[in-house]
Amino acid sequence: MLMSSDAESSTMRQYLAERALDEVLDRAAPILGRDTGCSPSSPTCDWMAKFPDHIKLVDMNLPGTHDAATWDYSAARQAELIKYTGPIRDSVFFRCQERSLVQASNDGIRVFDLRLGYNPGNDTIGFYHGVAMLGPTTTLQDVLYGLYNWLIAHPSETILVSINQEEGSKTLYDKKFEEILFATLNNEVGKRFWLPAAGELGTLGPARGKLVLLQRFTYRLLSSLPANPFGIHLDAKQWTPNGGDIKLIYNETPKRVAYIQDTFMPLVPPHSSADANITSKFEAVTGHLKKAMNQRSEGEVEEALYISFASAHANVDLITPNVIALGKASTAGMNERLLPWFKQNKGHRFGIVLLDFYHSQSELVEAIIGL
Template sequence: MSVILGCLATAAILPSALASSSHLAALALQNVLDKASPIFGSYINRAPGRAEWMKAYPDDTPLVHLNIPGTHDSATWNYDQATQRSLKGITDLNQVTVPVPETFRCQDLPFIDMLDMGIRAFDLRYSFDPTNTTLVFYHGPALLSETSTVDDVLFGFYQWLDDHPSETIFLSFQHESSTAKYTSNNAELQLNLYNILVSPEARHYFLQKKDQLGALGEARGKIILLRRFDLDQLDSSYTEDLPGLHFSPSLWTDNSPDISLVYNSKKNMTAFIEDYYQPLTPTGSSAVENIKWKFNATKRHLLKATTGLEDSLFWTFASGTNTANTPPDWPRIIATGNGSDLTPEGGVNHQLVSFFEAF
């Protein structure tokens, strides 16, 4: 027997092969973007406009000095009766009762439109799909899409940043715990999320800076991770390996207008947060009262940011709901009113516009 060990000869790469490879890569990316479209929307690279508003600010602008517009429960834009009905066969596997779609829907536009309109912060709620296979998006027990995985949607953000390298995006990730009867934020789920956030693609697009916000220049073309989750079922080295700012859910006070969380103890950096999502009005309160309570909490928090704390991080939620009311005040009503004389000043959105214009 003769064993001959040698080196591989390197074949010349012909132009046609390069073209084929490029074509396949484009097809693969398009396939991922198509799967992401129920959440991200159909990808279109439009004219810049507001999509590049950060260009107007110099590179040395501290990120904490910018007002970053964002959306709460960002992935709910496509959740209506038709969506709920089409997903019922698979959501039945979760063995939970899913209320009417109006309970969960907080947005009207897909991510691609939000980005092009200037939105830069996204509130993302994830958990395992009903087969415990992939991470997908939920709002409470409402499965928002079975086909759009967290990984797929991230590629939409990556592509958008390639097309708009002057911009930076903030992504808040939070585990949704009420998705299924037997759901668990276990080690398998946490490892799945970890692997997504440390993939080669994520390492490239997520700003690899930890526990602090720097200047806009270093963040251009990058994503800043806001970690509203713990990896407490994994070794501590997994948490240490992740970039971004950590806001442990164990320290996030539920339904509070005034939360303070230290995200960098060495430098004593604190985030001030308003997350008063359900006004604690008396039973039977009108929509006007619920809107007023939510608007006042939001306004107070915004004013607090102007009182000698300009170098601090403020995180303000302008959204709210009161589904216990009769009739219920859905998120849409708190945001925009109910379209009748019963909410003459509109919702929180309208009143915030007047507040900013007069400030």
């Protein structure tokens, strides 16, 4: 009987491991995208390597993408999925990005806003924006494995992942959903890649090569499990709908607080122009950013995390996310207005800034980081 050598066995195991990873990345691709690598001259691909380990994450400027999984939700994609969702509004109302998660990571994005719901017909968790299902077979676990794989290649970096169940998806929320979600985040592989600290963000050093959880949901049905085994708990019940100045305590002792601006519908009268909607949103965002710049914290707050959503839509006025972000005709959008503002205020702390269609302004991510 012929026996393989140890070297041959090791090679075959490596081959099988690589093929298994390839299958996961193939399943993840509709949400994760494909990694084509970074340009050697890119200033953003590994930008965290330029910062010291001791810097607090709450003191860093972290560009992110709102509804990050929508990047491939075109009219053609919507037509493929209509058999699952039935007729819904045009795809332009749901799409908020044009770059995949791995492309965005290479571009310097370090915060992803992910919205979850059941995949149709099986007990797996997938991705939604409102009633728009973004992929019938791609699972949260597939995408997380893809992000783990990206971090292996970029060990100086960290990625913050905001997760919540998308209530607008009209999918079932039950004990099984919580069980799958908990198991996905706490499996043996996940334990190696999630920052294990609970109730704090801490400093960059321990977070390098890790994902950091921004938990925008509460385990309501799994009473035997810890409420928040790692990451920070941004309780959805404290997240004021369309709130421009939300204060959310994510740890009592010592006190750690998130200050959030999330006016996703600009506060203007019905039937206002695109310019009025964008101007209102711009003022809300920059007003909150100025608080991040000028207010270190209140009282005995140990961590003051600032989160600003630059994204928005206005249902009554039929203003879509791309109009807010990119503008309309001669009206400048949020991204065009924010770029000079960030350049003018370079050197200040902004916190987390969540964008739509960030790639429309090639220097926007660099300007937020302060490179």
